[in-house]
Amino acid sequence: MKTLDDLNFYDKTVLLRADLNSEVDNGKVIFSERIRESIESIFELKRRGAKVVVIAHQGRPGSDDFTTLKSHAKFIHYYTKIKFIEDIIGEKAVNAIERLRIGEAILLENIRFEKDEFKPDKRTNVLIKNLVPLADIYVNDAFSVCHRNHTSVVGFPKHLPSCAGRLLERELKALEKIDVKNSLFVLGGAKPEDNIRLLKRKNKVLSCGYFCHLALIAKGINLGEQENFLKKEIKNFDKIIRIIKRKIKQIETPVDFAIEEEGKRKEVSIEELPVDKKLLDIGEKTIQNYISEIKKAKSIFLKGPSGEYSDKRFRKGTYEILYAVSQIKGFSLLGGGHSNEAVKQCRIARRKFSYISLSGGALIRYLAGEKLPGLKALEKW
Template identity: 30%
Template sequence: MGSYKTLDDLIAAGPLKGRRVLVRADLNVPMAEGRIADATRVERVAPTLKELASHGAKVLVLSHFDRPKGKRIAEMSLKPVADAMHEWVGQPVGFAQDCIGGEAAGAIAAMEDGGILVLENTRFHPGEENNDANFARQLAEIGDVYVNDAFSCAHRAHASTEGIVHHLPSYAGRAMEAELKALDAALGNPARPVVAIVGGAKVSTKIALLGNLVKKVDCLVIGGGMANTFLAAQGKQVGKSLCELDLLDTARHIMANARAANCEILLPTDAVVAKELKKNVETRTVNVNEVPEDMMILDVGPDTLAHLSGRFETAQTVVWNGPLGAFEIPPFDEGTMTAARQAAMLTRMGNLISVAGGGDTVAALNEAGAADEFTYVSAAGGAFLEWMEGVELPGVAALENAA
C-alpha cells in the first residue's frame, strides 16, 4: 500500500483556524422516523470532524445519500442526518441546501471557526457519479483543504472521492487511516501464517476474491453455501444443498491454483444437515461423504470446527468475509458463532490480528458478541470486498498519488 498524508500532516502544515476543510464522509445511513437507525458510519467519522473543529477549522461535510441519480429528491436530502448528528459530534451541526454554488458559499460564510456544516447530497448533481471535472472544481472552490474519511466510498471514482483530489491538498481522515492500516496488516504486509475465511451463498459472487486470496494467504477456509460447490467439484454428493454445478471446473481451477501457491484450502469435513431451512427443524451431523440425498448442508459440524480451531491457534492473522453457515436461522448459526468467539478470544489474548468485513459478516460477529474484540471490523461493504479482490480503489489511489 502506497503512502498518503494524514491529519497529522495537515495539522503540522500550519494553523487550521478559519480554514475551510472539506471532509468526504459516508452519511448514507439508515434512517427511521427522523433518527439514525445505525450510526456506525457517523461514529467512525466523528473523531475526524471533532479533531478538525477543535483546531478551529470550518468543517464542511460532503456525502451522498441514497440514489437520486442526479435529481433533487426531497426524501433523499441529508438534512435529517445533519439534524441528528450533534449526538455523535458533541456540538450543533449546520446544514447547507446545496454542496456547490451560492447556497453553499453563503452557509459557509455564516459559519464560526470550529463549526461543522453538512452540505446537501452530492448525488443531487449528475456530475458527482460521472466524476465530471467541472463539478469537481466547483466542489473544490468552496474549500481550502480536502480530507477523505469515507473508505466505504473509495471504490467509486466519483467527483467527491477522486476528482476533487486534483484540485486541493488532500489527506486521509482518521477512519480512512485506521482502515488502510488494518487492511495493510491483514493482507498487505501481514504477520504469518494468514488464514482467510470466505463464506456466503455462491462461488459466482466471489470468484475474483478467491482467486486473489490463494496467492496471498497460507490457509483459505471456504464455508457457507459456496463450500458445497467445492465439495461437489471433489466428487462428493451434496444432496439438496445449494450448489452451482456450472462452476465445478472453476472450483477445481481455484483449488489447483491454491496448490501451486502452497495455500491450503480447508473445506468442511462434516456438516449439519436438514430437510429444510427453518427454525426448530430436525437436524443431523454427518460426514461430508455421507450427505443424504433428501437433505441440505446448512452449517459446518464439530469436526470442521476443530480443524478450524487448530488453524486459528497457529495463525498470526485472520481475515474474514462471509458466514460459515445459514447463520440467520438457529441452529445453523452455531459454526459461525463458535469460530467468531474463538477468533475474538485469541485476539483479546494478543495472539491474533483479526480483520473482518462485509454486511453478513459484521451482523454475524455482532450476534456472536465478538465484533468489539476483533482487531478491526470494516463497515465498508463493497469497498472492503473489492480490496480483498486486489482491485485498486480510486479513492485510495487518488490520495496516494496526491501524497
C-alpha cells in the same frame, strides 16, 4: 500520505468525504458503527477551527437503501452539532457553505444523487465546478470507498490540498500489521464475488457462507435447493464457479451443514445432499475442523458470517468461528460481509480482535494487492 496532523485547518473550508452508509430497514436508517466512527474526524476538524462540509452517500442508484442523509445528520447531531442541507451543488448548498463559521459543520445531501459523482473525468463535472471554488482542503475519511473511481474520492484531490482523516489513517495502520502472505483466510458472507479476488494470494481458505456452497458446487456436489437459490441470487454464477474450480486445492469446504426441519436445527452430512431445504449454517464437524485450523494460524483475516447468524438457531457456526479467532495470539483482522454486526450479535467483545474494519470491497482489494484509486489520489500530496 498526509494526515490531519500535517495541515492547518483554522478558518479553512474543508470537504470531508465520510462513509455514513448504513443498513436501511423498512425505509428507516439504522445507526451504525460507520456513523459513530465518522464523528471523530468531524469533531476534531471543528475543534481545530475548520468550517466542515461533510459529503457522503447512502446506497446506490436503484437499490432499496438509496435514500436521503437526513437521518444520518440527526444521528451525528446527537454527538456533535451539524446541520443537514437538502442540496449538493445548488443555491442552498452554496449559501450554506459560504455562511459557515469557524468550528461549524454541515452535511450535504447524498452525493450519489448527483450523476457526476460517477463521472470523475468529465470536463464539466458539476461537483468539481461548484464545490472546489468554495473549499480550501479535502479530507478523505472513507477507506471503504477508496476502491471507487468516483468524483468525491478521486476528483477533489486533483484540485485541493488533500489528506487522510482519522478513520482512514487508523484502517491503514491496522492493515500494515497483518502478514497477508502467511495468513489464514476465513471467507464467508453473502458476497462470494469479493472472496474470489483473494484466491490469487494462494493462502489457505476456510470457506463458509455462500462461498462454501459455491466451492462445493465447483467440486461437483449437488446441493439441491441451495444450489437453485444461488443460481438466481449470485451474479456471474458460472464465471465464479470456473474461477473457484481453478483454485479449489487451497479451499477447505464443510463436511456438514444445518438445515431447518419442523422449526428446529437439524444437521446433515455432505453424503446426505442434495436436500430440498436451504443450507443455513455449517455443521458441528465442520466447526471443529475449522477451529483446529484457526488455532494453528499465526494471523487471520475473517470476512463475513458462517451462516444465518440473525437466527439464533443458526448462529452456532458464526459464534464458534468468531470466538476461536478472538482467542488466537497472532493478528486477527475482521472486515466486510456483516462481520461487525455478527460480532455484536454474538456478544463477543470487539477488543478481543486485533482490528475490525468497517470496509468490505476496498479491504478485499487492498489485501489482494490491488491499488486503490482513493489512496493513490492522496499519495501525491
